[in-house]
Amino acid sequence: MSTASAPPKVTKSDADWKTELTPEEYRVTRKHGTERAFSHPYHAEKRDGVYACVCCGAPLFSSDTKYDSGTGWPSFYAPVEDGAVSEHEDRALFMRRTEVRCASCDAHLGHVFPDGPEPTGQRYCMNGTALKLDTEGAEE
Secondary structure, three states: OEEOOOOOOOOOOHHHHHHHOOHHHHHHHHOOOOOOOOOOHHHHOOOOOEEEEOOOOOEEEEHHHEEOOOOOOOEEOOOOEEOOEEEEEEOHHHOOEEEEEEOOOOOEEEEEEOOOOOOOOOEEEEOHHHEEEEOOOOOO
């Protein structure tokens, strides 16, 4: 994981997000929704590439850190670089979790849990709807 400076902030009105995103993308990323487990094909995706934010295109996770957590959501043990995502306390649904958002546009991506594999021990459990896989330049 490389260290990078803070990404440029992307700010748009709620009306703009609604016109640019599908209804499901909007619900998940802007209204902090969650897709059903095993409902998005990225949970089983095996191609090499970079998973970017569906809202602003910022790179978030690499296929190099993706693994099958068995949860039905795409899972990663680390972001693509320091500062790519931000973490926030989430006390919704009578639980205490750590929400993960895109550091560039504040899109809700999912949650991170301390039960992942080495080398980080983290499980970034993301909504596939919040991601866009870029396989450009990846070896086939």
